[in-house]
Amino acid sequence: MGERGWGWTPSKIRRVRFIEWLVPQSSSATYVPIKPFYDAQPDADALTTQVVHDELRELEQQSLIHLAAGLGGIEGFDALATAKGRLLAEDVQAGRADMRQRRAACRDAMVDWLSSQDASTSLRQPSRDLMLADPRYGTWLAEPFSEADLDAAAAWLRRQGLVDGVTVDECEGPVRLYLTDAGVLCAEEFCSDTVQYVAAQRSTASNAVTIHGPASGVVVGSHGVTQRAGDAVQTTQLDVAALARFADAVALALPALGLAPREQEDARILTGEIVQAASKLRPDQHKLRVLGQSLRTILEGTASNVLAATLLGLWHG
Incomplete structure (x- = not known):
């Protein structure tokens, strides 16, 4: 589902969440109505029957679910998680438990988000919390980063000289921030991979x-x-x-x-x-x-x- 766990489209995030929602209800061979899941989505009004149908068909083609599509729109769609679907849910949940990877992912996503905002000067310092509003950067393994994640990431990036910005006493890292020249280099030359960037800088003298x-x-x-x-x-x-x-x-x-x-x-x-x-x-x-x-x-x-x-x-x- 993607090595870095972020940069996913809203549809991809929703599909992973659907699998996680479906798996606990698929303990028997009974198909589960999918309407309650889609009704609970924040953008439910935009999820037309065709959109839902296409997402479910894609999951079926990936052998993650069995789909029973009846007549009458979303109300007629039932699904059952496959063994492969259960494995995906387990992998995603196990990945989320790795706090080291979560911290690294948040740092990488923050650099990439700032780059996408063209925030490379003190004249353009977006609030870091706005990152959560963009699911491509504010979500990891289909789960939103927390404000604590953002604070820790911003603090680490500042210590490494990749970002700078406005700080407040209540937070460890800057609350408004922008990429330094080093941060721009990390984004453009290292695909926002902060670990690889820092490792490369440290090895320059010793290698x-x-x-x-x-x-x-x-x-x-x-x-x-x-x-x-x-x-x-x-x-x-x-x-x-x-x-x-x-x-x-x-x-x-x-x-x-x-x-x-x-x-x-x-x-x-x-x-x-x-x-x-x-x-x-x-x-x-x-x-x-x-x-x-x-x-x-x-x-x-x-x-x-x-x-x-x-x-x-x-x-x-």
Whole structure:
């Protein structure tokens, strides 16, 4: 249903909510009237019989429901959730329980929303709460972000230098805000992926390799290092499995590392990103190297910590 969980159309959000509504009522083989669900929608007046029919047909084509469409408009439509529909509902609800992903999603959505508002100057600072009025940005996995989510996201983005704006004593983050130049870069060059942007910035200084010998120089941000000496070619490939083990070990050890709250949060996000990226059939080695170097940078800040030093020995970049 979409990897990021936001950016969904109102129809897509409504379809997911419908599946969640239908599943608990589909414990038997009895079809369920769909009218009560659609009558309860805030835009019920705009949901014509044709709109409802098209949405239900799409769910049926995706094997998420069985549909019995009778005569007489919406009143004649009954549905039953399939096993695939139940699995979708379970996946969505499990995803919502991941607070780390929720926080990251809210930050990404906020950057993208500000970009869509062309809010890149102090002369244009929309109220952050207006984001909730646009379901494409204010909703994650078919559930609205909370005001607390927005406050935490705005505060984090400001700490990273991606936004600035007007603050009040009652809130941690700015209540009116705009993208800084860094925020615009994140939106335009990193598709509003704040974790990837921050990781890339941190790795810029640490991801430089100096090559000595016949082919001397400095390579920055490369997938690997290739050195030519005559006809010999040597390429350093990333050990994806070792990096994944490193990330897993760091994730387990986080509570004992004594990191500052901000660093612990960043490390938690990075470990999740690494494990997810490493599990793909064709891992993006460049992305993994950047994420891994960023995680090492955080741990290197606690070099006097014996546990951190041990973890750093698991993967050297």
